Amino acid sequence: DWTMAGYRDEAIRRIREQVGDGKVICGLSGGVDSSVAAVLIHEAIGDQLTCVFVDHGLLRQGEAEEVVTMFRDNYNIPLVHADESELFLGALKGVSDPETKRKTIGRLFIDVFQKHAAEVGGAEFLAQGTLYPDVIESVSFSGGPSVTIKSHHNVGGLPEKMGLKLVEPLRELFKDEVRALGRELGLPERFIGRHPFPGPGLAIRCPGEITREKLEILRRADAVYIDQIRRHGLYDDIWQAFVAILPVRTVGVMGDSRTYDYACALRAVTSVDGMTADYYPFTHEFLGETATRIINEVKGINRVTYDITSKPPGTIEWE
Ligand code: XMP
Secondary structure, eight states, rough: OHHHHHHHHHHHHHHHHHHHHHHHEEEEEHHHHHHHHHHHHHHHHHGEEEEEEOSSSOOOHHHHHHHHHHHHOOOOEEEEEEOOHHHHHHHHHTTTOOOHHHHHEEEHHHHHHHHHHHHOOOOOOEEEEOHHHHHHHHHHTTTSSSSTTTTGGOOOOGGGGOOEEOOOTTOOOOHHHHHHHHHHTTHHHHTTTTOOOOOTTGGGSSOOOOOOHHHHHHHHHHHHHHHHHHHTTOOGGSSSSEEEEEEEEEEEEEETEEEEEEEEOOOOOOOESSSEEEEEEOHHHHHHHHHHHHHOOTTTTEEEEEEOOOOOTTTTTTT
């Protein structure tokens, strides 16, 4: 009989077999996938593993602290908190093409991981929380209109020059299975239930050029939106919810003066595995209340729209 406990034991056996007595670094993103991968690998090889949490300056409000605290409080896994926001945001300056943004981020991730692989005394392996849908999507989309839809994912092998071998213990699993495995490994429920967050982070929720100003506005609007969703008890019914800041300013009126601020789009979808998705049918009341809160509480936004595109034809993210 297939059980998650059996899967865990088998995965641990395979990790030990692959890694031997080598060192592994694991990129932590704060999402469920990389957290589960990290804990699983730690069970398999203990302190041969070092986790690297790369803060690329594209995280949500409070996210870095939350992830680092969760790991330090619950696990004895060596964890490096790498603040690389200058590096990433510097390289992204003036870049507005979505594919170039992703490639830039992917390249810098590789540089940063290589640096840390050397710093832990020569890690030979890089662990990632790649899931089955990531493997499929990067195959099925190749040759299509967006050739490297998840180019930073490195699914299918890392660039040669990196010289690190991949450890991807979740490659056969779907998201719901990863969550079950996370429970099996005893990860806190609050962590297991988190919405997925993409590796390129807020970069793909900020279409066009990324600026620190836009990122700050986006973080604040996103925090209000998620707070609304939690207050209304909807968080667990939704696969993913986030705000995208649009690359356009529009005219509004506040008191007796005109404003000229950014428009944003709210996104919320239901999905089983992220490969297809339906937009979430919020009530008009919820949407109205949320729009009012964002406009009142977030300086820099004066217009709120709701994205009612399902996937396909839309993607979940905006880039
Ligand atoms: P899309 O936008 O392709 O997203 O419909 C499907 C799921 O994948 C996540 N996503 C990514 N995750 N790196 C990631 O780690 C990426 O480049 C990336 N692009 C999309 C997205 O958040 C959704 O859960």
